[in-house]
Amino acid sequence: MNSAKYVDELIVRLKEQVKNGEISLSEAIWRTALACVGFPYVFGAWGAECTVKERKYRLGLNPSHTTIQTKCKAWNNNNCTGCQWFPNGERTRCFDCRGFDDWLFKQYGYDLEGEGATSQWNSKNNWCRKGNVRDGVPQGVVVCLFYENDSGKMAHTGIYFNGQTCECSNGVQHNTKLASKWTKYAVPACFADLMGSLTTEPQKEPEKGKTTVYKTIRKGNMGELVKNLQTMLSKLGYDLGICGIDGDFGIATQNAVKEFQRTHKDENGKALVVDGVVGEKTWKALEKAVAEIGSAPPVVYYSVTISHLTEKESDAIIKEYKNATRTVEKG
Incomplete structure (x- = not known):
């Protein structure tokens, strides 16, 4: 598991690469998310370093979320040594699902409004496109995913990039496939200028009598x-x-x-x-x-062996036929 310090240094390098046009903003956000895999889930947390003090503060605000305490081995003695979220004596960051998405975009200068997943989804300023996952999720940019429960509220959120997902649920997790639980997607407003080039499904052979639709793809696309x-x-x-x-x-x-x-x-x-x-x-x-x-017609080669040629004669044949070869027999 990486440390918060490592991720912070990575973000500095990724920002420079985005500035120089070496990678896209989506690639930078996605690599940052992957670098956080394993970081702990703490309800209400938005990327603060994982400490006993931070956990006690969050539990005070959300006393029903007892795992904030029960998952912390250092709760009573304030000694994080040996904790999985204190790798090599260095801090990690903690999030809940909503806080993880917001923190990722904030590192690159963009804010996703809303205190929770539902308010985040409902904020018109956050998005330039929304849709149902079953209809296809846009490729080529980082997209926010949502799980809508039976009451119409967004119970969970994560991010998607070219067929893979990353979410903070019992810790930051990376999944190589899109799980069936996701019901809605939303494209952040910072990608509005890319809307015309986004694809949602692979290009297919056209039906008879119909014209092929050529979809634009670029570095970062998958599928x-x-x-x-x-x-x-x-x-x-x-x-x-x-x-x-x-x-x-x-x-x-x-x-x-x-x-x-x-x-x-x-x-x-x-x-x-x-x-x-x-x-x-x-x-x-x-x-x-x-x-x-x-x-193009296939190229056919024939094998013909001509023995007892002088060196001068074989040189002439090789010059005439570029694929000819010469073997010198001993004895």
Whole structure:
């Protein structure tokens, strides 16, 4: 488990990378969330360091939440040595589900209004898009998830990024799949300028008589659509790095896309923009390039052995046929 100090130093580095355009804001928020995995759940906490003093303060405000005390081994003696949330003698941070989401965004200058999950969800200033999880969750940005109970209240919240989730429930947890408990999603207002490029499901083959809809994807996206892209790039001979076709649009895939864009043109004969982003023009150029490979006649090689040639004669044959080879027999 990391310490609060480690996470704080990581945030400084991630902010600089966002500023320099090396990573997106969503990538920075997501990496920060993952760095907090294992940090403790304390009802009402919004990212303060986990200490006995902080726990006693929170219990005083919320006396019915007795786990604030029962989960703390140092409650009586104020000695955190040996506690899982005091790794190598360094503090961690504590959150509840609502506090975790808010703290993450605040590290990068954005505030999610509301004292609880329900008020957070109801605040119009927080979001630029809302929807039902069953209809598809936007890819490419960090999205807040909510569980709506039978009474219509939001009983839990967490974050989602390209198929994976992170939440503070009995501690900060990372899940590689979207659990069925989540019912609602909301895209934070800080991502409003990206709304036009967000996708919610993989690109599918069009039905007969219908036009293909080309969805834009970029570094940070994950899923079947990225696998489709990687498969096409692989067929064309581009290097996808050690991970290969894994459905994760990382730096190797981005570099492969840029390399393809440098040497190909759109359907109007104009050079593609070399930005590593796969939009309609790049999709069409990829499809054309792959189709041309499929339509090219196969290369057939024949093996013919000609013995008792002089060196001069064999040199002439090798010069004429570039795939010819020479074997010198001893004896």
